[in-house]
Amino acid sequence: MRGRRSPWRDWPLLGWLVAAVAVALGHRWLADASWLLLHLVLLGALTHSIVVWSAHFAQTLLRQPVPGGQDARLALLTAGSVLVLVGVPTTWWPLVVAGGTVVAGAVGWHGLVLVRMLRRALPARFRVTVRYYLAAAGCLLVGIAFGVTLAWGWDDPWHGRFLVAHALTNVLGWVGLTLTGTLLTLWPTMLRTRMDAAAESWTRRALPVLLAGVALSAGGALAGPSWLSAVGIATYLCGLALWGRGLWQPLRAKPPTEFASASVAASLVWLCAGLAWAGWVLVTAPDWAAVREQFLWPAAALGAGFAVQVLTGALSYLLPSVLGGGPRVVRAGQRWFDAGAGFRLVAINGGLLLWLAPTPGWVKVTGSVLALGAAAAFLPILVGGIRASVAARRAVADGVDAPEPPPRPPVGAAGPVIAGLTAVVTAAVVGVGLDPQAAGAAPSPAPSTAATGTVVRVQVEIRGMRYHPGSVSVRVGDRLVVELTNAGDTTHDLVIGAARTPRIAPGATVELDAGVISASTQGYCSVVGHRQLGMTFEVVVGDAPAPSSSAGHDGHVMGGMPSADVPAPAVLDPALPPLGSERVHRLTLTAQESTLAVAPGVWQKRWTFNGRAPGPTLHGRIGDVFEITLVNGATIGHSIDFHAGALAPDRPMRTIEPGESLVYRFTATRAGIWMYHCSTMPMTAHIGAGMFGAVVIEPDGLPPVDRSYLLVQSETYLETAAADPSSATEVDATAALSGQASYVAFNGVAFGYDAHPLTAEVGDRVRFWVLDAGPNRPGSFHVVGAQFDTVYAEGGYLLRRGRDAFGTRGGGSQALALQPAQGGFVETVFGEAGRYPLVTHAMADAEHGAHGVVVVR
Numbered sequence: 001m002r003g004r005r006s007p008w009r010d011w012p013l014l015g016w017l018v019a020a021v022a023v024a025l026g027h028r029w030l031a032d033a034s035w036l037l038l039h040l041v042l043l044g045a046l047t048h049s050i051v052v053w054s055a056h057f058a059q060t061l062l063r064q065p066v067p068g069g070q071d072a073r074l075a076l077l078t079a080g081s082v083l084v085l086v087g088v089p090t091t092w093w094p095l096v097v098a099g100g101t102v103v104a105g106a107v108g109w110h111g112l113v114l115v116r117m118l119r120r121a122l123p124a125r126f127r128v129t130v131r132y133y134l135a136a137a138g139c140l141l142v143g144i145a146f147g148v149t150l151a152w153g154w155d156d157p158w159h160g161r162f163l164v165a166h167a168l169t170n171v172l173g174w175v176g177l178t179l180t181g182t183l184l185t186l187w188p189t190m191l192r193t194r195m196d197a198a199a200e201s202w203t204r205r206a207l208p209v210l211l212a213g214v215a216l217s218a219g220g221a222l223a224g225p226s227w228l229s230a231v232g233i234a235t236y237l238c239g240l241a242l243w244g245r246g247l248w249q250p251l252r253a254k255p256p257t258e259f260a261s262a263s264v265a266a267s268l269v270w271l272c273a274g275l276a277w278a279g280w281v282l283v284t285a286p287d288w289a290a291v292r293e294q295f296l297w298p299a300a301a302l303g304a305g306f307a308v309q310v311l312t313g314a315l316s317y318l319l320p321s322v323l324g325g326g327p328r329v330v331r332a333g334q335r336w337f338d339a340g341a342g343f344r345l346v347a348i349n350g351g352l353l354l355w356l357a358p359t360p361g362w363v364k365v366t367g368s369v370l371a372l373g374a375a376a377a378f379l380p381i382l383v384g385g386i387r388a389s390v391a392a393r394r395a396v397a398d399g400v401d402a403p404e405p406p407p408r409p410p411v412g413a414a415g416p417v418i419a420g421l422t423a424v425v426t427a428a429v430v431g432v433g434l435d436p437q438a439a440g441a442a443p444s445p446a447p448s449t450a451a452t453g454t455v456v457r458v459q460v461e462i463r464g465m466r467y468h469p470g471s472v473s474v475r476v477g478d479r480l481v482v483e484l485t486n487a488g489d490t491t492h493d494l495v496i497g498a499a500r501t502p503r504i505a506p507g508a509t510v511e512l513d514a515g516v517i518s519a520s521t522q523g524y525c526s527v528v529g530h531r532q533l534g535m536t537f538e539v540v541v542g543d544a545p546a547p548s549s550s551a552g553h554d555g556h557v558m559g560g561m562p563s564a565d566v567p568a569p570a571v572l573d574p575a576l577p578p579l580g581s582e583r584v585h586r587l588t589l590t591a592q593e594s595t596l597a598v599a600p601g602v603w604q605k606r607w608t609f610n611g612r613a614p615g616p617t618l619h620g621r622i623g624d625v626f627e628i629t630l631v632n633g634a635t636i637g638h639s640i641d642f643h644a645g646a647l648a649p650d651r652p653m654r655t656i657e658p659g660e661s662l663v664y665r666f667t668a669t670r671a672g673i674w675m676y677h678c679s680t681m682p683m684t685a686h687i688g689a690g691m692f693g694a695v696v697i698e699p700d701g702l703p704p705v706d707r708s709y710l711l712v713q714s715e716t717y718l719e720t721a722a723a724d725p726s727s728a729t730e731v732d733a734t735a736a737l738s739g740q741a742s743y744v745a746f747n748g749v750a751f752g753y754d755a756h757p758l759t760a761e762v763g764d765r766v767r768f769w770v771l772d773a774g775p776n777r778p779g780s781f782h783v784v785g786a787q788f789d790t791v792y793a794e795g796g797y798l799l800r801r802g803r804d805a806f807g808t809r810g811g812g813s814q815a816l817a818l819q820p821a822q823g824g825f826v827e828t829v830f831g832e833a834g835r836y837p838l839v840t841h842a843m844a845d846a847e848h849g850a851h852g853v854v855v856v857r
Contacts (some may be wrong), residue, residue, distance in 0.1 A: 008074040009052050010319075014382065016044030021376045032089045034296060038303045039088075042170065043081050043103075046307050047140075050178050051077060051110050053318060054133045057182055058114055061129055062121035067113050076106035088151050091832045100148040104141050111137035128204045132181025135207065139173020139214055146218070153833040153857055157224070160288030163295065164221040164229055168278070171302055172236050173214045176271070179310060180210065180243050183264070187247050190261040190317050193254040199246025209239035226291055230282040233275050240272065257410040258334070259341035263313025266349055270305025274298050293489045294507060297356065304371065305352050312378045319382070320389050329396060331407070333389030336381055338408040345411060346420025347374035354428055358508025361491060363431030370427045451516045452477035460494075460537065462486045465530060467494070467523075471538035480514040480539065492530065496523035496539060503527070517541060568755030569597030572612065572747045576696065576708040576769055577619050585620055588629045591638040591678070591691070595725045598716045599743050599750035599849060603728040606690035607634065607678070613690030613748040614712045614773065615676070618644075620668055620697055628664040632656045637680055642666055643821065644674035644695040655680045671699035672795045673710075673771050673823035687775040688717045688736035690748065694771045694823070699792070705827060706764035711781070713818075713840060713850055714748065714773040715741035739776040743849040744840065750849020753838070757853035760830050766854070767827045768838075774820030780841040781816040783854065786828040788813040793824035801827075815841050830856040 020040040027033035051074060055066045083099025086092075111134055118130050146166035154162060184203045188195040196202075213236025220228030256262035277298035285291040320333030347370050354367025409416065458472045460482050474480055484494050486504045493501045496514040504510050514523075523537035524530075594611040598604045609615030618626060630640050637655040645666025647653075652664040677683070678691035694712050717735040721742070722728040735742070743750035760766050767790075772779040791798040791813045797805070804811045816826050830836065836854040839846040 006071050006074075008071045008078075010386070012048050012074065012078045013045055013052075013315075014379070016040055016048060017379055017382075020045065021372070021379065024372050034300070036085065036089060038299060039085060041303055041307050041311075042175065043084065046175060046311050047081070047103075047107075048074065048077060049311060049315065050136070050174070051107070053314070054136075054178055054182070055110070055113070056318075056322065057185070058117050058130050058133065061126045061185070062117050062124060064117040064121045067116060069109070069113075073106050073109050073113075076102055076109075080104075080106060084147075091151075091153065091834055093151055093153075093833065096151040097148055100144045104144045107137050107140050107144075111141075126185055126200060128200060128207065129181040129184055132177050132203075132207060135211060136174050136177035136181070139169050139177065142218070143169035143174060155855060156292060157288035160292035160295075161221045161224070163292055164226075164282070165218040167295070167299060168217040168221070168229070168233070169214060171307075172210070172217060172233075172275075175307065176236070177207075177210060177214075180206065180240070182314075183247065186314070186317075187261075187264070188250040190258070190264065191250050191254045191256065193250045196246045196249040199249075202246040203243055206239045206243035209242060210236055213237075213239055226282040226285060226288065230279040233279040233282070237272065237275055244268075255412075257412070258317075259338050259345065259411055260313050260317035262341065262345055262411045263309045263316065266345060267306045267308075267310035267313060270301055270309065270352075274302035274306055277301060297507060301352075301356055304375075305349070305356075308375055309348065312375070315382070316378075316385075320385060326396060329389055329392040332392035333385045335405065335408055336385035336388050338411075339381055339384075340377065340416060341408065341411040342413055342416030343420040343423070344374045344377060346417055347371065347423050350420065350424030351427060354424065354431070358505055358510070359428075360431060360502045361505075362434040363428055364505070366427040366431040366434075367424075370423055450477050451479060455479045455481055457481045457483065459483045459485070462488045462492050462525075462535075464488060465535050467535065467537045470536070471540055473540045473542075474517050476518060476541055477516055479516050482512040482514060482537075483509065484512055485509040492525045492527060492535065494523055494537060495526050496537070497521060500526065514539070568600055569749055569752065571749050571752035571756045572614070574709045574711060574747060574753065574758055576710045576767075577617055579619050579621070579698065583621075583623070584625045584627065585618060586627045586629075587616065587618065588631060589615060589640065590631045590633045592633045593635065595728045596690070597749060598718070598745065600755070601723055602718070602743075602750075603722045603725045604716065604718060605728045605730045607638070607686060607731070608690045609640075609693060613692070614714070615691070615693030617693060617710055618676075618695040620695070622668055622671055622697060622700060624668050624697070626664075626666055626668065626695075629661060630656065630664060631661040632658050634658060638678050638686070638691065639680045640664055640676060641679040642674065642676045642695060644668050644670075644672075644676070644697060649679070653679050668695070668697045670795060671697045673697075673769050673825065675771055675773055675821045675823065677773065682733060682737065684736040684775045685717075685731050685733040687773065688715055688733075689731035690714075692773040694769070694773075696769055705767045707760055708767045708769065709758055710769045710771075711746045711838075711852075712748075712771045712773050713744065713746055713777075713779045713781075715775065715777055716743040716745060716750065716849075718742040736775065741777065741845075741848065744777060744845035745849045746838075746852055751851055753852025757835070757855045758838070760854055760856045762830060762833050762856060764856075765827060765829050767825050768816075769823070769825045770816055770818065771823035772818040772820050776820060777845060778820065778842065779816075779818045779845075779850070781818070781826065782814060782839055782841040783828060784837040784839065785834065786830065786836055788816070788826040788828050790827035791816060791824065792826070793818070794822055830854070833857050 020037055023033055023037045023040060055070060059066050080099045080102030083095050083102060087095030087099055114130055114133055143166055146162055146169060150162040150166050184199055213232050216235055217229045217232025220232050256265055281291060281294045281298060285294055316337035320330045320337065351367045351371025351374065355364050355371060452475060456472065456474045456478050461468045482494065484501055486492055486506050486508050489506050491503050491505055493503050494512055496512065499512055499514045501510045501512045517539060520541045521539045523539060525535035589609045592608055592611055594606050594608045595603055596606045596613060606613050632638050635658055637657050639653055639655045641653045642664060646669065647666055656662055674695040674697065676693050676695060678686040680686050692714060694710060717732045719729040719732040746753060770781045789802045789812055790800055793816060799811050799813055802809055802811055813826065816824055833856050836856060838852045838854055840850040
C-alpha cells in the first residue's frame, strides 16, 4: 500500500468528514440529523478507515501483500454506505436493504482477504491482531443484519431491542475489536517507546472476553432483559481492562507528547465512560421505549468522544508515516498534524463535557459549537499535512536541503492548554449569559416567616408532563428542598415562588432550595405551555387544601397530557363494523350509568348506551330499515334522537323514565355518517356525559378500501379528576353548558389511540369516517404527514380520488372541517412506513386528548 497512493484511500474519508461537519452545522433544518451525523462518522468515515488500515496492518504484520481489488472493495463500501444514509432518513426500506447488502459484501470480501493473507503467512508475532480484525468483520456483518431489520420500522419493545443490539454489536465488535487489535502494536509506536513484553499475551487473553461481552450485550437486548445487555457491557469492560494492562507500561514510560497519542488516549476514556453510561441506561430504564429514548446520549458520547477522537488521532500518526520518504518527510507532515494540539484536545473534550453534562440549553449549544469547531479543524490540517509531506518528499528527491522549522510544542504545553481551558470557560459563560434565567441565576429571597429549623427534603421525578410525587406537605416555617430528576424526554424546570431550577435536560438531576414556606403554593414548569398541560407541583402547608392542579381559572377541571407511567385504558376498536347483508337492522340500546376511563388514569361515571361511549355503531345502506328498542335502565329520564331518520320528534324522541322503553323505527333515505344521541334536556350534559353514537349509511357505489376506521370526536366535562373508579363523579353540567371541556377525545378516551394506535401497511388506502358529536366544539380532522385525495362531507363529495366537483384532477385536502353533529369521511394512501399522528387541528383540543397515531409498516 505504500508504493501507490490510491484516491480511494483518502478522498472518501475526507468526503465523509466534510459531510459530517455540514450536517452538524445544519442539524436544526435536517430530519434525523442525530442519526445521520452518527452514521456519517461511524458507517462512513470510521468504517472506511478500518477497511483501509486493517489491510495495511495485516500486510505489515504478516509480511503478505494485500490481494488485488482493494479499490473495488472501497468503492463498494462507499456506494453501500451512501444507499443506507439515503434509505433510512427517507424510510425507503428496499434502499436500506440494498445498501446494507452492498456494505456487507464489501466487508465480507475484506474478511476473506484477511483470511487468505493469514493462511499464506509464516508464523509470526502479532498474528492475533489479524484475528481481532476477522472477529470485528464478523461482528459488523451481524450488526448490519440488525440495522437493516431495525429500519423496517418496529414498535417498542422491539425497536429498542434491535437498536441496542445493532449499536453495541457495531461499536463494541466492529470498531472496538479493530481498535484493540491495532493498538497492540500501534500504541507503543505512537508513544515512541518499547512495547510491554506481555502485551501480546494480554491481548490474546482478552479476545474471548471481549467477544463474550459483544454476544451478551446484543443477545441480552434481543432476549428481552435489558439488565442482561448491561451485563454484556460490563463483561466487555472487563475485557478492556485485561487488554489495557499491555498499554500501561508504555504509557508510564513515555506519556503522550503529540496530538495523535493524546487523542487516542482521550478516546479510550470516552469509550469506557460511554459504555458505562449505556449500561446505566439499560439497568435503570423502566422499559425498552425508555431505553430507546435515553440511548441517544451514551451513543453521542461514543460517537463524538470515542469515534471521532480515535479516528483523528490514529490518522494524525498514520498518514505522515505511511506516506514515507524518510524522517524529514515524516516530520514535515507530523508538524501539521500537531498544530494547536493542546488547544484542540482541551477544546474538543471540554466542549463535549459542556454538551453532554446536565447544563442549561445555551451552554450545551456553546459547548457543542466549541467542540465542533476544534474537531473540524482536523479537515484543513489533514489536507495541509498531506500536502506538506508530498512537498517535503519532492524536495528530498530534488536534493533541496532547506532548513526544517522548529517542532511544535508538546501537547501538554502550558500555553495551548490554558488557551483551550479559556475557550471552554468562555463557552460556558457565554451560554449562561444568553439565558441567565435557565441557568438558575435568580436568587431566592430572604424568608419573611419564622423558621422552624426543619428541612423537608423530597425527591421528585419528571415523567411525561407530570411531577412524581405531585405534592409535598410541610409546616409553616419549614424549609423545603426538592431534588428534581428529569426522567422524561425533553427539557423542563421547576419554579416554586421566587426559587427556580435551571432548565434541566433529560437524565439530569438538580436541587431546588425553595426556602422557608409560609403558605400553600403551587409550583410549576415554566417552559411555555407545560404548566397548562398539567406540570404543577403542590406545596401544602399543614391541613390547608392544595391548590388544584387540574382546575381552570373558574374551578372547572382541565385535563392535560397524561404521564408516561400511567397505564393506558382500554379503548373501543376503531375499525368500522363490516356491512352485512341484512336490510332490517334490529338493536336494543339500554341507557345505563357506567364508570369508564375517559383518559389515562382518569375515571368518570358516564351516562351511556349499552355501557359504552360512544354507543354501538350502526352500519347500513340507503333504504335499510332500523328498528331500535330503547330501554331506560338508568336512574333518570333519557331519550334518543337518530339524525339518520326523518321523523316527527314528538313520539320517538320523547323522554322515558327509568324502567320504561320505546321502539324507534326509521328508514335510511340518505347517505352519510349520522349522529344519534340522548335529546333530554339539558342536552349539553346528556351528550357530554357519553350518550351519543354514529350511524353510517354508505353512499351508492362506494368503492372498497384496504382499511376503514370510525372516529367520533366528543368532549368530556369532569366534576373531579378521579384517579380510580370508586371516586368517579358524574358530568359537570355547568362546565358543559359553558363549553369548558376537561378533555376532547376520539371514541370516548382522550389520548386513547396514542397507546393503542391504528395500523396500516405501506400502500394501503385507508378511509376515516369522522363524526363530531360535540356537544359544543367543532373539529378539524387531520393526519400529520398525510394528504387526503377523497373528501366526503355531509352527504356529498368535495374530492373524489383527486377530482373536484368539476372533474378537475390533482386536488388534495389537509383537513375535514366539521361542526357539532356533522360528519363525513376522508381517504389517503400511506406511501411510507412511520408513525402518523391523527388530531383535530384545533390544537388546544388535540392537546386535551383529540390525538392518536396511525402506525404504518
